[in-house]
Amino acid sequence: MKVYKFGGASVRNADGVRNLHKIVGDEQNLFIIVSAMGKTTNALEKVFEGLQKGDKSLSREHIASLRSYHDEIIGDLWHDTTKKLDGVERLFAELEQVAETTVYRTEDAELWYDSIVAFGELISTTIISEYLNYVGLLNHWVDMRHCIRTEQRHKDAGVDLETSTTLLREALKDCREKVFIGQGFIGGAPDGTTTTLGREGSDYSAAIVANILDAESMAVWKDVDGILNADPKIFPDAVQIAELNYLDTIELAYSGAQIIHPKTIKPLQNKNIPLYVRPFGDKRKPGTVIRGLSAPIDVPILIMKKNQVLLTIRSRDLSFVLEEKFATIFSLLERYRIKVNLIHNSAVNLSLCVDSSWHIDEAVAGLHKEGFDVMHISDMELLTIRGYNQELWDKYAIGSNVFVRQSTQTTVRVVRKKR
Numbered sequence: 050m051k052v053y054k055f056g057g058a059s060v061r062n063a064d065g066v067r068n069l070h071k072i073v074g075d076e077q078n079l080f081i082i083v084s085a086m087g088k089t090t091n092a093l094e095k096v097f098e099g100l101q102k103g104d105k106s107l108s109r110e111h112i113a114s115l116r117s118y119h120d121e122i123i124g125d126l127w128h129d130t131t132k133k134l135d136g137v138e139r140l141f142a143e144l145e146q147v148a149e150t151t152v153y154r155t156e157d158a159e160l161w162y163d164s165i166v167a168f169g170e171l172i173s174t175t176i177i178s179e180y181l182n183y184v185g186l187l188n189h190w191v192d193m194r195h196c197i198r199t200e201q202r203h204k205d206a207g208v209d210l211e212t213s214t215t216l217l218r219e220a221l222k223d224c225r226e227k228v229f230i231g232q233g234f235i236g237g238a239p240d241g242t243t244t245t246l247g248r249e250g251s252d253y254s255a256a257i258v259a260n261i262l263d264a265e266s267m268a269v270w271k272d273v274d275g276i277l278n279a280d281p282k283i284f285p286d287a288v289q290i291a292e293l294n295y296l297d298t299i300e301l302a303y304s305g306a307q308i309i310h311p312k313t314i315k316p317l318q319n320k321n322i323p324l325y326v327r328p329f330g331d332k333r334k335p336g337t338v339i340r341g342l343s344a345p346i347d348v349p350i351l352i353m354k355k356n357q358v359l360l361t362i363r364s365r366d367l368s369f370v371l372e373e374k375f376a377t378i379f380s381l382l383e384r385y386r387i388k389v390n391l392i393h394n395s396a397v398n399l400s401l402c403v404d405s406s407w408h409i410d411e412a413v414a415g416l417h418k419e420g421f422d423v424m425h426i427s428d429m430e431l432l433t434i435r436g437y438n439q440e441l442w443d444k445y446a447i448g449s450n451v452f453v454r455q456s457t458q459t460t461v462r463v464v465r466k467k468r
């Protein structure tokens with residue numbers, strides 16, 4: 050079995066879906082994981098925002114534009130602008146119902162977020178599965194809400210690999226088809242509600258499937274030629290990397306390189322499954338391969354993580370912020386699921402660079418209650434340069450807006466105000 054993953058950009062229009070068909074070719078024993086088409090997840094976040102703010106017209110407006118966006122793709126694929134797919138119609142009706150009738154409570158924010166954004170993948174896989182059947186590539190649509198069992202937690206749920214292994218293998222057991230299509234990004238909690246694995250989580254879904262099915266390889270088809278050492282939009286002299294090992298890839302993904310979801314590597318590494326990152330536009334190009342044996346990278350790596358918040362925490366009585374206080378602080382942040390990306394401490398201060406989140410204010414209030422003063426600066430970014438030298442430092446990192454600088458022999462990280 051091989052696993053292919055197609056991201057939203059690859060299937061953003063009918064040409065993309067036709068290209069997916071071309072890439073799959075006559076491959077058999079293939080599990081295809083697909084994300085939501087184009088920017089659908091962002092639009093669904095707006096639908097959720099409408100629910101959150103009690104602004105039904107905001108939700109309606111975004112559902113309507115998602116409908117016409119998908120209708121257009123279907124019309125183009127079937128060469129019939131009036132073509133409707135029952136499965137897609139049903140999903141939109143369900144989405145409308147959730148947006149219109151849900152009684153929203155803040156405690157359930159993540160639950161409703163997941164219930165809404167999951168429609169993106171349900172719709173995309175329904176269209177693609179039906180299209181492939183229509184052009185003669187027989188396949189089986191898999192409902193990943195029943196195959197990927199997650200913990201009872203929404204928006205960034207961890208996967209219960211053992212239960213998922215049983216569920217997924219059971220679901221595929223008696224299928225005649227040898228090509229499967231399932232949604233990335235989504236799963237189901239023990240209580241039966243829909244969960245998601247965190248934004249851009251489809252890579253992770255594909256890796257879980259590869260692990261469970263003992264795949265010979267996994268390929269992520271992307272709208273880039275392979276993995277670069279930096280985001281070319283921010284660092285113009287970016288170059289492509291041919292091979293990476295698992296460890297370097299985890300470090301890169303964790304520092305914020307948007308190449309692959311950070312959780313993707315572990316399930317692959319555990320079964321020694323190679324991961325290919327390949328250009329969607331040209332099947333002949335080699336892309337980048339990630340596997341255990343690759344040598345460490347020999348070019349500098351530059352990574353920018355945006356939407357950061359810098360929290361500077363100090364004991365109100367100016368006592369040292371040491372071990373036992375660390376424990377209080379981190380368990381509080383864990384409770385509010387604040388993701389910490391950099392830690393810097395002195396005797397009385399603990400500075401944390403964290404992902405921006407809806408729960409920062411609650412976490413800060415919690416810290417206040419525990420006897421801490423907290424300074425809170427938003428609109429920050431975290432720049433990591435691995436293998437840095439003076440030239441790179443001068444070119445990219447220098448500037449008066451740096452709040453924290455942390456360096457080891459090979460890596461420098463700075464937290465700075467967004468420019």
Ligand code: ASP
Pocket residue numbers: 056057084085090091169233234247248249250251252
């Ligand atoms: N559709 C989801 C997102 O945009 C998951 C993914 O693309 O991997 O975050």
Ligand code: MG
Pocket residue numbers: 056057058084085090249
């Ligand atoms: Mg996406």
